[in-house]
Amino acid sequence: xxxxxxxxxxxxxxxxxxxxxxxxxxxxxxxxxxxxxxxxxxxxxxxxxxxxxxxxxxxxxxxxxxxxxxxxxxxxxxxxxx
Numbered sequence: 760x761x762x763x764x765x766x767x768x769x770x771x772x773x774x775x776x777x778x779x780x781x782x783x784x785x786x787x788x789x790x791x792x793x794x795x796x797x798x799x800x801x802x803x804x805x806x807x808x809x810x811x812x813x814x815x816x817x818x819x820x821x822x823x824x825x826x827x828x829x830x831x832x833x834x835x836x837x838x839x840x841x
Contacts, residue, residue, distance in 0.1 A: 765790055765792050766790070766791045768791055768793060769793075769795070770793055770794065770800070784803050784804065784805050787805075790804045790805075
């Protein structure tokens with residue numbers, strides 16, 4: 760995976776400008792590569808927020824019905840016995 764607009768910054772400079780770089784990455788969505796002795800060691804990228812699950816229908820297809828749920832059962836309940 761190649762990224763066209765990568766900004767490289769040394770670890771010492773990153774340490775001094777970390778908060779500003781975080782804001783910049785969040786707004787531009789361009790990654791920042793952090794180097795140590797001119798070798799890349801880390802990359803800061805923007806996080807894309809996940810879409811929230813829909814309120815209605817999110818459990819569709821997760822339940823199964825066994826038997827008839829409308830007809831009464833043949834067993835007497837304790838509340839019915841006098």
